[in-house]
Amino acid sequence: MMLPKNLPDALKYSKKELLDILIEEEYGKIPKAPLSISAEILSEDKAFCSGFAPLIRYNLKTVTENGEFSFPLNFICPDSKEALPCFILINFESSVPSKYYPAEEIADNGFAVISINYNDISSDDGDFSNGFAGVVFKNGRKPEDCGKIGLWTWGVLRAFEFACSLPQIDHEKICVVGHSRLGKTALLAGALEERFFAAMSNCSGCCGSALFRDKKGEKIDFITGRFPYWFKDSFKNCAEKDDRLPFDQHFLVAANIPHYVYVASGAGDVWADPNAELLGCVAASEYYKKHTGKGFIYDESEVSDNCSFTKGNICYHRRPGKHYLSRKDWHNYMNFIKSKI
Numbered sequence: 001m002m003l004p005k006n007l008p009d010a011l012k013y014s015k016k017e018l019l020d021i022l023i024e025e026e027y028g029k030i031p032k033a034p035l036s037i038s039a040e041i042l043s044e045d046k047a048f049c050s051g052f053a054p055l056i057r058y059n060l061k062t063v064t065e066n067g068e069f070s071f072p073l074n075f076i077c078p079d080s081k082e083a084l085p086c087f088i089l090i091n092f093e094s095s096v097p098s099k100y101y102p103a104e105e106i107a108d109n110g111f112a113v114i115s116i117n118y119n120d121i122s123s124d125d126g127d128f129s130n131g132f133a134g135v136v137f138k139n140g141r142k143p144e145d146c147g148k149i150g151l152w153t154w155g156v157l158r159a160f161e162f163a164c165s166l167p168q169i170d171h172e173k174i175c176v177v178g179h180s181r182l183g184k185t186a187l188l189a190g191a192l193e194e195r196f197f198a199a200m201s202n203c204s205g206c207c208g209s210a211l212f213r214d215k216k217g218e219k220i221d222f223i224t225g226r227f228p229y230w231f232k233d234s235f236k237n238c239a240e241k242d243d244r245l246p247f248d249q250h251f252l253v254a255a256n257i258p259h260y261v262y263v264a265s266g267a268g269d270v271w272a273d274p275n276a277e278l279l280g281c282v283a284a285s286e287y288y289k290k291h292t293g294k295g296f297i298y299d300e301s302e303v304s305d306n307c308s309f310t311k312g313n314i315c316y317h318r319r320p321g322k323h324y325l326s327r328k329d330w331h332n333y334m335n336f337i338k339s340k341i
Contacts, residue, residue: 184230
């Protein structure tokens with residue numbers, strides 16, 4: 001499995017420079033951190049998970065330079081005498097559990113979870129007047145500003161700050177998890193927040209962990225044609241230039257230093273292209289090796305529809321199935337964390 005010959009060299013850049021390129025070319029300028037954050041309990045289900053892991057729903061209130069913005073989040077945490085590792089899940093739904101979120105299984109394995117519905121940050125469409133978009137862009141969205149992925153990322157970072165205030169959580173073992181467009185969001189959040197233990201990107205595909213060059217399935221022309229509002233407005237000008245851009249998505253994987261970054265693929269997810277996602281890890285490996293001592297450690301002969309490579313600081317698994325955040329994915333993530341702590 002060969003890397004594209006004309007792949008830009010990430011080693012030429014500092015982490016800040018990698019991020020600057022991605023922000024300038026693709027994702028757009030992320031709004032500033034708020035001036036303050038506070039939380040109030042909206043509801044509490046003490047019987048959740050048979051009382052083993054109560055479910056608390058919070059309203060997270062932020063005060064920004066542009067005004068106030070609040071959004072809800074859910075928190076489950078197993079009863080424990082010790083602070084526990086925690087996932088921050090940016091999800092497609094608010095319900096707990098949900099299609100992508102086997103809450104009781106995760107709690108049974110000794111993990112807390114903070115979950116957010118991405119639509120509570122801003123809707124998944126071209127409307128930049130609702131949610132946080134309506135606050136930060138109330139005077140209009142400028143050409144340099146981010147799209148919806150950047151806004152969802154902002155929400156994840158606020159959830160991280162909230163997590164760091166909770167005594168039940170081990171603040172050095174907080175991981176961000178997202179699937180598909182929210183896998184892209186998880187990688188960007190991980191690149192912007194060094195204190196994460198790991199950023200976990202599930203089936204993130206084009207504009208996530210997958211290389212543009214030589215990619216099969218979804219490419220820039222399609223994603224910017226259908227979802228232009230996810231990105232900086234000018235990113236649509238990169239359509240049909242996938243093989244000629246001055247950057248590629250291994251810049252995003254590499255920018256997650258110094259913490260772990262974990263990429264997962266579905267073997268049948270041809271639109272995301274599992275080989276391109278794997279090569280995103282391969283291409284970022286030397287950068288991670290230079291800056292952390294370990295890159296992506298894998299054996300090409302062992303790549304299959306059911307494989308796992310978690311010995312390095314860049315990790316990867318591929319499991320049977322298509323575009324989905326499955327229980328197998330969750331168990332791989334949990335087993336990985338248990339192996340590192």
